[in-house]
Amino acid sequence: MKNNRLSVVIITKNEEEDIGPCLESVKWADEIIVIDSFSDDRTVEICRKYGSKVFKTKYEGYAEKKNFAIEEAAGEWILSLDADERISPELIKEIKEVLRGNGNEDGYLIPMKFFFFGRWMRHGGLYPKPHLRLFKKGKGKFEEIAVHEGVKVEGRVGYLRYPMLHYSYKNLDDYLQKFNRYSTLDALDKAGKRRYGRWYPFLRLPSEFILIYFIRQGFRDGFHGLLYSILQAFYVFVKYVKLWERQQDGKQKTEDRGQNNPAF
Incomplete structure (x- = not known):
């Protein structure tokens, strides 16, 4: 059985410190699409080193740029990441199972390991705090709000077991x-x-x-x-x-x- 293709979508602006480890964690994906807001550091250079498709656009809101990235994606499934996030090895295996067709859902909530000043925060409402980041193209769209954008999926939503790693505040x-x-x-x-x-x-x-x-x-x-x-x-x-x-x-x-x- 042929696997479904996965497109990873990321938006960036001056993310040279974070984007390398982020891309390293998803280099196994079929496609990486980066929407860049005219970074003036090495962000674009690093993205192209990993074979990413880079589109430059002026800042017009997080959701708008992520929806543009989804439109450009060729994969049947979309994985949305921020530059300060990583995919754990265990989560990679779990996502690959989804791509093989082992599941009937149209989107998946993924738990998040949130790191604050280098420490994984297990409490304070920060874990597992799942986010909907993996979904079928054509089934999910980011809501147009100013910040803390979220995906709205038409269809069934399931849960993945293993977490993403979020290094938000160093x-x-x-x-x-x-x-x-x-x-x-x-x-x-x-x-x-x-x-x-x-x-x-x-x-x-x-x-x-x-x-x-x-x-x-x-x-x-x-x-x-x-x-x-x-x-x-x-x-x-x-x-x-x-x-x-x-x-x-x-x-x-x-x-x-x-x-x-x-x-x-």
Whole structure:
């Protein structure tokens, strides 16, 4: 029986530190498609070294670029990765079983091993936290939201046993760079959906810490668990402050329009 082909899709921008190990973990795939947002480091050079098909495009949202990658893919199955993710040897074997036709599902949720400052975080709601990353072409599409995009699959969805490895935050500098970008995108995604009072960020700050550190048992990850809980609680605080800023800007613009166009 002929195996189904697998296309791996990745989006990049200045990922020279991560993209090599990522591609090394999927070099067995039939096709690798990279959508690059005009990186000015060695990202594209490294991708081409692995035989990837590279398409350059301006940044227009994560989901839009990933959907473009899916359209360009030739494989019957799609595996979506980020540059800071890896496929474990055990997961490779499991994916190959799917490609052989051993399964009736149209998509698969894959557990994620999340590494924070070099440590695998087992608690705090971070594991297994499955993500839908493997799906049939024509059955799955990324939802158009600003950040934390997800795949919507038409059909049956199953679970794979073995995890992907996600090396998201290597150190504090790496965390803070992503912190500002993601919190802004999160605020943009929530803008216009619901109004939040000025005190809401201050309520969410302690409640988020309690949720991660105590209820989801982040304390079981020791010092890393405490550090992650504090930083993530502050992330949520900043996200809602940014949203409040946008609401205030919109309110001011509305008032300005009313003053400039008085009703007689």
